[in-house]
Amino acid sequence: MPVKRKSRGRSKGGKGKGGLVQCNKCGQQVPRDKAKKISRRVSLVDSRLFKELRQKGTYMASQTATKYYCVSCAVHSGVVKVRSRDERRKPYKRRRYRT
Numbered sequence: 001m002p003v004k005r006k007s008r009g010r011s012k013g014g015k016g017k018g019g020l021v022q023c024n025k026c027g028q029q030v031p032r033d034k035a036k037k038i039s040r041r042v043s044l045v046d047s048r049l050f051k052e053l054r055q056k057g058t059y060m061a062s063q064t065a066t067k068y069y070c071v072s073c074a075v076h077s078g079v080v081k082v083r084s085r086d087e088r089r090k091p092y093k094r095r096r097y098r099t
Helices: 047-056 071-077
Strands: 020-022 029-031 036-043 062-069
Touching: 062 071
Parallel strands: none
Antiparallel strands: 020 029, 036 062
16 A cells, blocks of 8 residues: 555654544544644733833743644644645744744
């Protein structure tokens, strides 16, 4: 049977069976190494108050919010773009989120 990708869409290597995570959009159970992981830093303070406190020199803590998406939801929501065959050979560049 022909294989579309060398890794078969996973990043586990020779680790054996990986754990499952739940897609944040549709709720489907997806292998952790196949799911698309998006991490964003979330401020615990309102944006106006954040600017004022930052000017005063206060250290502002932030949380890291991690979301997992199945491949179909990641493509549908624009997290991952559909790439041509030539572009698939190149490593995917992730977008940087600014907070």
